[in-house]
Amino acid sequence: MSDNPDARAVWQDFCQKLDTIGDLVRDAEFATETIDHAEGYRYLSRLARIALDMHVENADSDFPGFYAASHATAKIGADNPDNLYLNATISGERRYRISGEKGSVPILSFGSKANRYATDGTMASTGELDAADMQFAADGSFEIIASKTKANGNWLPLDDDSTMLLVRQTFLDRATEQPAKVTVEALDAPRTTPEPLTVRQLEQGLTKAAAFVEGTARTFMRWTRMLIEEQHNQLATVDQDMFQKAGGDPTIFYLHGYWELQPGEALVIDTKVPDCTFWNFQCDNVWFESLDYRNHRIHINAHGAKLNEDGTLTIVVAARDPGFGNWIDTAGHGHGTMLLRWTGAREHPVPNTKVIKIDE
Structure with missing residues (x-):
């Protein structure tokens, strides 16, 4: 950081950093569909919105206020x-x-x-x-x-x-x-009112915001690559260390996976449901964002799920309703990540998964 920052130069530096960060989306080998690239750049814009809220608008720890860092349009x-x-x-x-x-x-x-x-x-x-x-x-x-x-x-x-x-x-x-x-x-704040914004504070905030966008994007791109290699159409991430280090809830057992379907295919997930305070399943895109739950059925929990006669759960991930199980809409995507949570459970069943043809 410069000794006497100029506000215009601070802004230009921030914009240049965001432009360079955009190369992450361009170079992502797993972004194989047009929608992946469109959502990838939107993802970076969403991370920038979150980062500005975090490091500019709500950066003063002496005068904290709650804001939403993840919601329907920032994930x-x-x-x-x-x-x-x-x-x-x-x-x-x-x-x-x-x-x-x-x-x-x-x-x-x-x-x-x-x-x-x-x-x-x-x-x-x-x-x-x-x-x-x-x-x-x-x-x-x-x-x-x-x-x-x-x-x-x-x-x-x-x-x-x-x-x-x-x-x-x-x-x-x-x-x-x-x-x-x-x-x-x-x-125990030493001040009674927040200080007016200075160019130095702006520089610090925008520098942290750009670093947050890049660091967050890189973190979950690594997760996607790992799941493609190890959890292709599976949900068996029983080692929880990585998820907890990234801020996971210690009461939740996370089963992350990567799904990929051809036209006319469905991923069928069968599992026992343990005694727990909460569970849910969701479909995400390759950037680890939940799909559009405002307009599509991309997640399910105990409130809306229909269990099988033996108490087990069947989830079907597909582009259209196959007519059985609990359908989860892929919302125009051919691949992405997914997550099943067991909250407050002593047992953590690993689901059985298989890909089937539903158009035949």
């Missing part, structure tokens, strides 16, 4: 279509009060993270707190203290390198369940 790392994600920028050197109302959402959890997507593609957990382990008032209200030193009542641990709060809310039925209301404030 990272096999985002859960059944989740409402809330993020806030923090510092391990501060104490924070998180407060709100529980609502009726079935699963609510709070985590503190060391966000290193821009450097090594990890998001280490520095503290976890689940609603099942929290104290609530009779009206459903709550308070949590987030700090390095243990606090009375609901406490979310922080570490020296904690930089982010992550709130996950998981729905079975969004139409009927009420999300929690959550706010956050620093308890």
Whole structure:
């Protein structure tokens, strides 16, 4: 960074970095369809939106506020279509009060993270707190203290390198369940109001934003390449270490895979369903974005699924409804990634998978 940055030069540098990052999409050998390239560049634009929210608009850890880093039109790392994600920028050197109302959402959890997507593609957990382990008032209200030193009542641990709060809310039925209301404030901020934006702050924010876009894209491109080699039309990623290092929920067992179908084919997934607090399945594109769940049936959970007579589950991934099982729409894609989650389960069944012809 320069000693006396010029705002125009800072902007030009940011734009040039984004242009270079675009080569990742151009050079991705697994992006073999036209839709892959179109979605790839849109993916980078979405990552840029998230990064600007994270590192420019909400960068001040003394005055944090929650924003959504993954939602229907901005997605990272096999985002859960059944989740409402809330993020806030923090510092391990501060104490924070998180407060709100529980609502009726079935699963609510709070985590503190060391966000290193821009450097090594990890998001280490520095503290976890689940609603099942929290104290609530009779009206459903709550308070949590987030700090390095243990606090009375609901406490979310922080570490020296904690930089982010992550709130996950998981729905079975969004139409009927009420999300929690959550706010956050620093308890020991040395200032009473945020400082006006400086060119130096802009330079720092845009530099971090570009690094986040590149680091995040590279991380999940590596995942796609790994799944193509090891999980072709399979869901057997039983080693959870990589997923947890990238910020995965410690209560979830992740079964990631890569699917690829020719016209007229379907991927049939048969599995036992363990005793668990939640499960779902989703189809993603090659960039690890969930497919368009606003307009297509690309995911399913226990609320909408139909089980077989013996209690097992059959999921069918195909371009059209095959007339059996629980159909998941490929939404105009011929290949992509996929994910089955078991949440709060002691057993983690690995599904049986096979490709069949449905046009015959």
